[in-house]
Amino acid sequence: MIQLENISKIYRRNGKETQALKNVSLHVNKGDIFGVIGFSGAGKSTLVRMVNFLESPTSGSVLIDGKDLNSFSPKELRQAQKDIGMIFQHFNLLNSKTIYHNVALPLVLAKEKKQVIKDRVMELLRFVGLEDKALNYPNELSGGQKQRIGIARALATNPSILLCDEATSALDPQTTDSILKLLQRINQEYNITIMIITHEMSIIQKICNRVAVMENGEIIEEGDVLDVFGNPQQRATRNFVRTVIPDEVPESALSNFSRTPGSRLFKLKFNETANLAINHVIRHLDVTVNFIYATMNEIKDNSVGYMIIQLVGNSTDVDKAADYLQKEEIKAKELFD
Numbered sequence: 001m002i003q004l005e006n007i008s009k010i011y012r013r014n015g016k017e018t019q020a021l022k023n024v025s026l027h028v029n030k031g032d033i034f035g036v037i038g039f040s041g042a043g044k045s046t047l048v049r050m051v052n053f054l055e056s057p058t059s060g061s062v063l064i065d066g067k068d069l070n071s072f073s074p075k076e077l078r079q080a081q082k083d084i085g086m087i088f089q090h091f092n093l094l095n096s097k098t099i100y101h102n103v104a105l106p107l108v109l110a111k112e113k114k115q116v117i118k119d120r121v122m123e124l125l126r127f128v129g130l131e132d133k134a135l136n137y138p139n140e141l142s143g144g145q146k147q148r149i150g151i152a153r154a155l156a157t158n159p160s161i162l163l164c165d166e167a168t169s170a171l172d173p174q175t176t177d178s179i180l181k182l183l184q185r186i187n188q189e190y191n192i193t194i195m196i197i198t199h200e201m202s203i204i205q206k207i208c209n210r211v212a213v214m215e216n217g218e219i220i221e222e223g224d225v226l227d228v229f230g231n232p233q234q235r236a237t238r239n240f241v242r243t244v245i246p247d248e249v250p251e252s253a254l255s256n257f258s259r260t261p262g263s264r265l266f267k268l269k270f271n272e273t274a275n276l277a278i279n280h281v282i283r284h285l286d287v288t289v290n291f292i293y294a295t296m297n298e299i300k301d302n303s304v305g306y307m308i309i310q311l312v313g314n315s316t317d318v319d320k321a322a323d324y325l326q327k328e329e330i331k332a333k334e335l336f337d
């Protein structure tokens, strides 16, 4: 649905060049809630502005439903942009206009009939749960309510894509969750493809099915959310995952078990393969497995986390068990070896 092919973007200002995007390629499928995560300055906003052609790439192409936006006339481009809604961190509402008129604006610009506009605006305000605020002004609303209005306005022209640029960064955690639930409903009920730009991994964890990690204008890792959380490849990705699934073992967990001489301590991923391996060790070797600590997190209806286990027994069996758990597919990591 959205294809970015070898996109580079160079900003030139006062004789200085900044390369905001370096040969970025990305495919977002219809129905995805696709997250793009990165630290400040990674190039996320630049990337998302390429998708609706708010800015054009220095090189490379943007294809929406297979059509190259580069080849569009200005009129065709405006038409294509109507199919892409966008919401922002600071909502970008017009303070001098009522909520009704803010939501109506894209329809007024599209020269829709008055009755069509009225029906659509009221339908959207009902959808975002703010029908009673039609005659209020933006500064009479809370941040969460303002973002709901931003969402209603973005949906006014019935887009098939919604871009969200740090849309929950100015909101408290509870309000963030309610906006994320609303985005999920939009994705499911209206079948709208959503692209989310964020610096918070918890946002990706809660609603995205795919994720790309950006660093210094490049996509350094991309994949299904479960795979990326379960097996992050790059250092920056691991740091982001850590913010949701901490992998430091608390001192208290380690000080509470007895260091039996000859026992060995391992850290393993919490997954089916590791569970089967531990069962194998218990069944086939004369080894006791003590569970010292575990963390678990729900990602896309799957459990992701890790556990710390202690192997206790005679040294031959403990060593055999350790060898088995350190195999390639299990990759148990020894602590204090």
Ligand SMILES: Nc1ncnc2c1ncn2[C@@H]1O[C@H](COP(=O)(O)OP(=O)(O)OP(=O)(O)O)[C@@H](O)[C@H]1O
Pocket (backbone or CB within 6 Å): 011, 012, 013, 018, 019, 020, 038, 039, 040, 041, 042, 043, 044, 045, 046, 047, 199
């Ligand atoms: N209009 C512009 N003119 C010049 N440089 C720009 C412009 N927009 C962005 N940049 C530069 O491009 C790089 C990427 O910026 P961008 O805003 O895309 O990053 P970001 O990941 O969205 O960061 P943040 O989360 O802080 O918004 C930065 O070095 C920034 O200074």
